[in-house]
Amino acid sequence: MLKIRDYSGRQWTVLIILMLINFVNYVDRQIIFSLFPFIRKDFNLDYAQLGMLATAFTVVLSLASLPLGMLADRTSRRLVISCGVIFWSAATFFSGLAISFRSLLTARGLVGVGEAAYTPAGTAVISATFPQEVRARVQGTFDLGMFMGGAVGIALGGIVAQWLGWRAAFWIVGAPGLLLGLSALKLPNTPVPSDKERLPLRELFRVPAYLMLLLSASFSSFAGYSYVAWGPDFVQEYKGFSSTESGITLGLTVLLAGGFGILVGATLSDWLSRKRAWGRSAVVPAGFMFAAPCIFYALHAHTKPAFIFLFGIGTFFLTWYHGPVTATIHDIIPAQGHATAWGFYSLVINLLAMAVAPLLIGTIADHYGLMTGLESAIVFQLLGGLLFLYVPYFIRRDGLHHKALKKYWEGDAHLKAEQNAAAKATS
Secondary structure, eight states, X not given: OOOGGGOOHHHHHHHHHHHHHHHHHHHHHHHHHHHHHHHHHHHTOOHHHHHHHHHHHHHHHHHHHHHHHHHHTTSOHHHHHHHHHHHHHXXXXXXXXXXXXXXXXXXXXXXXXXXXXXXXXXXXXXXXXXXXXXXXXXXXXXXXXXXHHHHHHHHHXXXXXXXXXXXXXXXXXXXXXXXXXXXXXXXXXXXXXXXXXXXXXXXXXXXXXXXXXHHHHHHHHHHHHHHHHHHHHHHHHHSOOOHHHHHHHHHHHIIIIIHHHHHHHHHHHHHHHHHOTTHHHHHXXXXXXHHHHHHHHHHTOSSXXXXXXXXXXXXXXXXXXXXXXXXXXXXXXXXXXXXXXXXXXXXXXXXXXXXXHHHHHHHHHHHHOHHHHHXXXXXXXXXXXXXXXXXXXXXXXXXXXXXXXXXXXHXXXXXXXXXXXXXXXXO
C-alpha cells in the first residue's frame, strides 16, 4: 500500500502546484456569494438577479468545459492549465471594475472560461502522475484545495467587503492567480495519445456507470451549490448573523468539517476499492444520505451554535463525494479520455445543476422565502443519493473496464507505459 512518505519529489510538486491553483480557483469562484448583500444594495437587485450572476458564470463554465477538456487530451495539458489560470484571474480582477450589473455579469462569465480550462486538465495530470491505488486520496487532496479556497473566499469576501467594499475583494483575490498561472508551466507534460488511441466523446455514452454518475451527480450538485450560493444570505436573514460573522462562521465550518469530510471520504473510498471493484463509488451515496437530515435540522435550528453544529456535521458527510467521484470517473474511463470525460461531466453538472440552482432557489425565495428554497434543495440531494446507488450496481455488473471500450483500454496500457517512462526520466 502506497503511503504519503512514498511520494516522489516530482509527485509532490505536481500535487502542491495543482492544489494551490485549485485553492485560488475556488476563492475567485465563491467569493461573490459573500458579496451578494453589498452588490444587491449597490445595483438595487432582487434575489433572482443575484442568482443570474452565479448562473452566467456557471453556464459559460459548462459550455467551455467540454471543448477545453478535449483540447487538454489532445495538446499540452500544462499549457491549457497555465492559460486558463491567467485568464480567469484577470477576469476576476476586472469584476471589481464593473460599473453596472450587466458589466459585472459579463466579467463573471469570462471567469468561467478560464476556470473551465483548469479542472479537466488538472485532474487528468494527477491521475497520470499517481498510481490507481491512491487515486481517491490524491484527487481528494486536490479537492481539499478547492474546499479550502471556497471557505476562504466566503470568509474573506464578507470581511473585505465590510471594510473596503465589494470591489476591493475582487482585486485582492484576482492578483495571486497570475503568478500561479506561470508556475503551472513547471508541471510535467503528460504524453498525448495517438489518433488511434484517442477516445471519441461518443464512446463515453456506452458506459452505463458513467451515464448514471452524470444523472445522479446533477441532482446532488444542485443541492450543494444551493447551500453555497444562498448560505450567507440565509444566516444573515434567518439566524441573525452579521456579514462578518456569516463569512467567518460559514468559512470556518466549511473549511474544518468539509476538509475533514473530504479526507475521510477519500480514504474510505480507496480502502473499499481494494475490497470490491465497486467499493470506491459506494461511498458517494452514503455521504449524501447521511447529510440530508443534518442539513434539514440545521436550517430549523433555533440558536447559532445549534445551526453551526448541525450544518458542520451535514457538511462533513456531504463532502465525502469529492475524491471518489473523480477517481471513479478515471477508473471506468481509459486514461486517454480522462480530461474529456471530466469536461463532459463538468458540462452536465454545471449546466443542469449549478447554472439552475442559484436562479431557481432565488426565484422560490422571492415567492415563498429562502427557508423554503433551501428545503427544496434537500429533496434534490436525496434524489441524487438514491440514483447514485446505480453506479456501484453497474460497476459490479460490467466491471471497471466495460467491454464496449476494450480497444481503448488496450491503448490505455500503452499510454501508461509512456507515462511511467516519463516519470522515471523526471524523478
